Amino acid sequence: MERCQWCGKDSSGYGMVVLTIKEGEPSQSICEDCYNRYMADMLGVEDYKDFENEAIFKDCDGIDHCFQIGKKIHPTGICWETIEFIEEDKVGYSFEIHQEFEEDSNDALKRLYEKIKKGLSQKYIKREVFQGYELISFKENLVEGRIEWDDRYDDRTPKFIIDGQEYSLEELGRMMMSCEGWNFKLEIIEPTE
Ligand SMILES: [Zn+2]
Structure with a gap:
């Protein structure tokens, strides 16, 4: 839990904004509502x-x-x-x-x-149970998802959210091994696109 430094509301870390109003002054952690009200006032737009x-x-x-x-x-x-x-x-x-x-x-x-x-x-990933083991594999030749930081490791290891579920780098690698010897192309897409 984090507390908004402006209105005091408790919030899960999500949606909190770190705002620096003046350079050299300490930045403040505020909630989404306070941030939007401040920005709407400053920019003269509707909140x-x-x-x-x-x-x-x-x-x-x-x-x-x-x-x-x-x-x-x-x-x-x-x-x-x-x-x-x-x-x-x-x-x-x-x-x-x-x-x-x-x-x-x-x-x-x-x-x-x-x-x-x-x-x-x-969905892009198929889950099957084979002789008591869960097998995960790509459904087709295309996979879409999101890259996130995997906090179980150092800051250099990503994890992937595909079909709304987490897959580690190792799990993704294992799924790719069924295509060993094939080529691939990697395209990075902005979240708003
Ligand atoms: Zn607030």
Whole structure:
């Protein structure tokens, strides 16, 4: 738990913003609401609040996923972010979109919802049980996911969130071994794209 230094509200670390107002002064850790209010005032834009903070979507296997929805107002536009918390500090699916200030927030939210639906509409990893062992493998030749820091190791080891589930570098490597000898291409995509 972290406490907002402006309003005192407790928050899970997610959504907290570290803000430095003046160079040389200590930075402050504040909650998303305080940050958005401050940015909206400074930029003279609307701090749109009339949206559902939570939404449930079904994936292609009929499994429910509960998303927390939030936004951050940046000088360049608004970043809408939706996160599925699997456990307190564990994130499954997450999606982001960028809203220009000219765009209607409801249209931006529609785009976010579409992105969630599209993200849940297919899976990339197949899990099977074979002679008591769980085998994981790629369904097709394409895998999409998110790169995160694996805090079980040093700061140089990533983990991968695919189909809303965590896979270690070693697990991903093992799945790739079924394609040994093949070529691959790696494309890195911005989270708002
Ligand atoms: Zn606050």
